[in-house]
Amino acid sequence: MRALPPTPVVDRAASPPVDAPERELDWLEMMPKDELAALERGDGPEVEHTGNRRMPQFGTFRTVDAVLGRAVRLPGYVVPLANAQDGRLTEFLFVPYYGACIHVPPPPPNQIVHVRLAQPITMPDMYSPFFLAGTLGAERTDDALAGSAYTMHDAQLRPYEP
Incomplete structure (x- = not known):
């Protein structure tokens, strides 16, 4: 895996105050407007449900400056990458969305957050939604499943409660 900083897109109009409490972030706020x-x-590729190969990922690694370094929470789903020896x-x-990175094109890189946990956790139910809470950062990660433009520092996985 390669980790490079993506190019941030400056969108100051959407910037909350630096001392703002954790807020729920909409995934679409993480994409540059264009x-x-x-x-x-x-403009994305058509979905093909044939074969067993991953469809090519579309989109870029560009990030939105206004969402970086903020205490946020995102609703979404877990796609496991690595486990500790005990399975956590x-x-x-x-x-x-559920099923991303399986047989449909993965979301654009700026719609994926790569998370490395400081402490392993029990494997969550991949079919259940969660909130991911922490501080969003820009870091390009290329993985066999998909590339991601964002990372989450001090990440916590919480049950989804609408």
Whole structure:
């Protein structure tokens, strides 16, 4: 895996005050406006449900400056990457919808958060939604499943409660 800093997109209008409490972040706030517009136009690849190979990932590693370094929580799903010897989870991708990175194209890199946990946790139910809480950072990670543009520092996985 390679970790490089993605190019941030400056969007000061959406920046909360630095001392703001943890807030729920919408996944679409993590995409530069031009990329969001392209996605809404349907510029991504068509989904193919044949074969057993991962579809190519579309999108870029560009991040949005306004969401970086903020205490946030994101709703989403866990895609396990690595476990400790006892089977507890140590590293995962956090994605906005169930089934991402399986047979459909993975979300764009700026819609995936790469998480390395300081302390392993019991393997969560991959079918259940969670909140990922912590401080969002920009770090490019290339993995066999998908690339990600974001990382989460001091990450905590919490049960999803609407």
